[in-house]
Amino acid sequence: DQQVKQNSPSLSVQEGRISILNCDYTNSMFDYFLWYKKYPAEGPTFLISISSIKDKNEDGRFTVFLNKSAKHLSLHIVPSQPGDSAVYFCAASVRYNTDKLIFGTGTRLQVFP
Amino acid sequence: DAGVIQSPRHEVTEMGQEVTLRCKPISGHNSLFWYRQTMMRGLELLIYFNNNVPIDDSGMPEDRFSAKMPNASFSTLKIQPSEPRDSAVYFCASIQGAGNTIYFGEGSWLTVV
Numbered sequence: 001d002q003q004v005k006q007n008s009p010s011l012s013v014q015e016g017r018i019s020i021l022n023c024d025y026t027n028s029m030f031d032y033f034l035w036y037k038k039y040p041a042e043g044p045t046f047l048i049s050i051s052s053i054k055d056k057n058e059d060g061r062f063t064v065f066l067n068k069s070a071k072h073l074s075l076h077i078v079p080s081q082p083g084d085s086a087v088y089f090c091a092a093s094v095r096y097n098t099d100k101l102i103f104g105t106g107t108r109l110q111v112f113p
Numbered sequence: 114d115a116g117v118i119q120s121p122r123h124e125v126t127e128m129g130q131e132v133t134l135r136c137k138p139i140s141g142h143n144s145l146f147w148y149r150q151t152m153m154r155g156l157e158l159l160i161y162f163n164n165n166v167p168i169d170d171s172g173m174p175e176d177r178f179s180a181k182m183p184n185a186s187f188s189t190l191k192i193q194p195s196e197p198r199d200s201a202v203y204f205c206a207s208i209q210g211a212g213n214t215i216y217f218g219e220g221s222w223l224t225v226v
Contacts, residue, residue: 002154043117043204043217044156089156099144099168099211105155 003027004092006104013111019077021107023090026071030092034101035064035075038087047088048075080111115139117218119205125224131193134221136205137186146215147180147190148204156204162188195225 005024013019023033031052036044050057050064050073057064063076077084090104118137126132138145146161160170162182170180177196182188192199206217 004155006155041219043206043219045217046214091156097211098208098213098215099146099161099163101158101215103148103156103158105153 002105003030004090004102004104006088006090006107008107009105010108010110013080013109015082015111015113016079019075019080019084019109019111021075021077021088021090021109023073023075023104024071025073025092027092027094027102028071029094030102031095032093032098033064033066033073034091034093034098035062036089036091036103038089038106044089077109080109082111082113085109085111117205117207117216119203119218119221121221122219123222123224125226126195128196128225129194130225131191132195132199132223132225134190134203134205134223136188136190136218138188138205138207139209139216140186142207142209142216143185144208144211145182145188146204146206146208147188148206148217150202150204150220159190159203192223195223197225200224 034049035047037047038044048062066073087106087108089106091101120135144163147159148156159172160180165182180190202220204220206215208215
């Protein structure tokens with residue numbers, strides 16, 4: 001069973017608007033969450049993270065929100081740019097143990113002009 | 114600085130043949146991971162090493178898969194015999210200490226026909 005789920009395989013957003021990527025998890029022991037971005041023919045790269053003691057973390061145009069009661073997190077990109085077009089993976093771990101990251105299936109974001 | 118280096122980038126092989134994927138982690142990183150990316154399951158952790166010692170191989174799908182890390186700068190993932198369902202992108206990643214960012218290689222695209 002997938003412990004980390006990204007139910008939207010793809011998302012298309014116009015440049016300048018907000019992109020919202022969603023992620024749900026089932027394991028209540030998860031306390032550290034990350035988003036990775038992957039361009040074609042490249043490996044995933046770390047984007048932003050959040051620990052369970054927070055409900056929001058912001059880094060420039062990227063903000064991650066965590067709703068622990070709903071076991072849900074989301075990544076907001078504002079404003080979206082064409083260069084943001086990539087696959088975004090949500091990942092989770094227990095006790096900051098990045099040795100055991102559990103990844104979702106990814107969401108392909110396309111930002112069009 | 115060089116990132117995680119993987120080879121080959123692309124491999125097409127016939128069912129039943131042996132496949133060996135190679136990885137050179139970032140110098141100084143003490144943990145190495147092998148992940149597999151598929152559409153259905155996203156990024157799955159196959160195995161990880163810490164200080165060249167296999168720590169968790171519970172993600173290795175079956176006995177046809179094996180991984181070695183003879184020294185701190187080299188690891189292999191071998192599939193023997195290969196099957197069409199092994200077709201995927203295999204990523205190697207490394208990290209310097211748990212809790213830090215994982216760095217991925219560019220991946221090895223495997224197609225088994």
